[in-house]
Amino acid sequence: MPFAAEPDDALEEGENQQLLLATKGGPALEGLVVGSYCHDVLIRGGRVVGETLGGAAAFVSNVLDAASPREEEQEVAPFVVVSKVGHDFAYASAPAPARRPPLRCASPTTSFHAQFSEAAASAHAPDRELRRVRPCDPIYPADLPDRRFAYGLAVGVAGEVLPETLERMIRLCRAVLVDAQALIRAFDGDGAVCHVSLEDTPYARLLPRVAFLKASSEEAPYVGVETARRRCCVIVTEGRDGCRLCWDGGEARVAPFPAVQVDPTGAGDSFLAGFAAGLLWGLSATDAALLGNFFGAAAVSQVGVPTFHPKMLQAVKEILEDKTTKRTSPCINGTTFTLERSNMHDELHTALQEASRLMSEQQQADPANGNDGDICST
Ligand SMILES: Nc1ncnc2c1ncn2[C@@H]1O[C@H](COP(=O)(O)OP(=O)(O)O)[C@@H](O)[C@H]1O
Numbered sequence: 001m002p003f004a005a006e007p008d009d010a011l012e013e014g015e016n017q018q019l020l021l022a023t024k025g026g027p028a029l030e031g032l033v034v035g036s037y038c039h040d041v042l043i044r045g046g047r048v049v050g051e052t053l054g055g056a057a058a059f060v061s062n063v064l065d066a067a068s069p070r071e072e073e074q075e076v077a078p079f080v081v082v083s084k085v086g087h088d089f090a091y092a093s094a095p096a097p098a099r100r101p102p103l104r105c106a107s108p109t110t111s112f113h114a115q116f117s118e119a120a121a122s123a124h125a126p127d128r129e130l131r132r133v134r135p136c137d138p139i140y141p142a143d144l145p146d147r148r149f150a151y152g153l154a155v156g157v158a159g160e161v162l163p164e165t166l167e168r169m170i171r172l173c174r175a176v177l178v179d180a181q182a183l184i185r186a187f188d189g190d191g192a193v194c195h196v197s198l199e200d201t202p203y204a205r206l207l208p209r210v211a212f213l214k215a216s217s218e219e220a221p222y223v224g225v226e227t228a229r230r231r232c233c234v235i236v237t238e239g240r241d242g243c244r245l246c247w248d249g250g251e252a253r254v255a256p257f258p259a260v261q262v263d264p265t266g267a268g269d270s271f272l273a274g275f276a277a278g279l280l281w282g283l284s285a286t287d288a289a290l291l292g293n294f295f296g297a298a299a300v301s302q303v304g305v306p307t308f309h310p311k312m313l314q315a316v317k318e319i320l321e322d323k324t325t326k327r328t329s330p331c332i333n334g335t336t337f338t339l340e341r342s343n344m345h346d347e348l349h350t351a352l353q354e355a356s357r358l359m360s361e362q363q364q365a366d367p368a369n370g371n372d373g374d375i376c377s378t
């Protein structure tokens with residue numbers, strides 16, 4: 001069972017039964033995603049080349065809906081999104097916000113300008129410069145539903161997940177996964193995204209109560225991986241090179257999936273959601289990171305929030321149904337997870353590679369999803 005009650009927040013026996021995580025055939029359990037939808041404007045060579053729905057919550061919802069285990073009769077995956085937008089929000093009818101509508105507030109929707117470089121990006125170098133041109137209101141603890149959740153994802157993009165909001169999530173959720181971009185982003189006078197050291201933020205003291213912290217290789221130096229891995233499991237994503245997991249006493253590298261990158265936006269978000277879905281299926285963290293890499297690769301293959309072909313999703317579901325088994329787990333931060341790769345890790349990678357081939361075929365058959373919209377190359 002991957003998730004168990006936190007020792008400082010123990011539940012009554014009956015409640016514990018209800019909160020046991022669904023692996024195969026178990027009761028579906030609810031997740032809590034906290035972070036705002038936003039407007040993304042993609043710019044290349046001084047020209048606007050795309051305007052899309054953004055915000056980690058949009059990419060995360062898309063992948064959780066596609067890949068979480070759920071009962072046949074459930075139309076959507078069991079999770080709620082707490083997000084804030086203004087009355088100018090342009091994507092209320094897009095699938096993610098339509099399914100899980102954001103809270104409305106008086107300030108405008110968060111908006112980012114992503115400036116893509118003319119030079120080809122290397123695997124680890126930043127391929128875009130982000131500027132927050134408008135911030136929406138923060139998400140306060142009182143905005144969160146007052147009930148227990150099996151898991152939580154803290155996925156702010158513009159500083160909207162306040163330290164007290166993350167603390168409330170930790171109290172409500174049996175395991176919390178955090179994207180470092182929610183914690184260490186700062187914005188200069190012009191709105192340009194820069195980073196502060198995690199250790200210097202009020203979030204640092206919460207790390208021992210977080211299960212997984214995901215950072216991109218650009219963010220990793222600000223997270224301080226060697227310190228953070230003693231408090232929780234840290235996952236560093238490395239673009240087309242895949243990712244590595246570091247925990248107290250071990251580490252693992254997880255191979256990527258091939259992709260033709262047309263827009264890097266949302267790769268990290270989609271990774272984190274794929275990883276969370278993998279844990280929900282009962283995979284070890286290192287095996288779940290394969291599902292993270294799979295959905296990260298899927299995200300870069302399309303502009304904006306990607307559409308997944310039903311055949312590809314069916315193939316992924318069959319693979320997961322075939323490969324997942326319940327196993328006993330070691331304890332991390334009072335929440336139990338298996339971290340190491342299992343002996344079917346390579347088989348799972350090979351099987352998912354087959355599914356990723358289906359994804360490339362889909363793109364070739366539907367050029368609207370493919371290189372026609374490429375904003376990465378001239
Ligand atoms: N060009 C690519 N080819 C294949 N997979 C990719 C590519 N870019 C990103 N990914 C996948 O998405 C994950 C997150 O991407 P990364 O660029 O590291 O994060 P971020 O979007 O936060 O900068 C990577 O770990 C990898 O699995």
Ligand SMILES: O=P([O-])([O-])O[C@@H]1[C@@H](O)[C@H](O)[C@@H](O)[C@H](O)[C@@H]1O
Pocket residue numbers: 038039040053054055056057059112130157181264265266267268269270
């Ligand atoms: O690309 P990624 O790092 O996974 O996540 C992105 C954020 O960094 C960005 O601020 C936001 O505007 C995008 O919509 C997306 O959420």
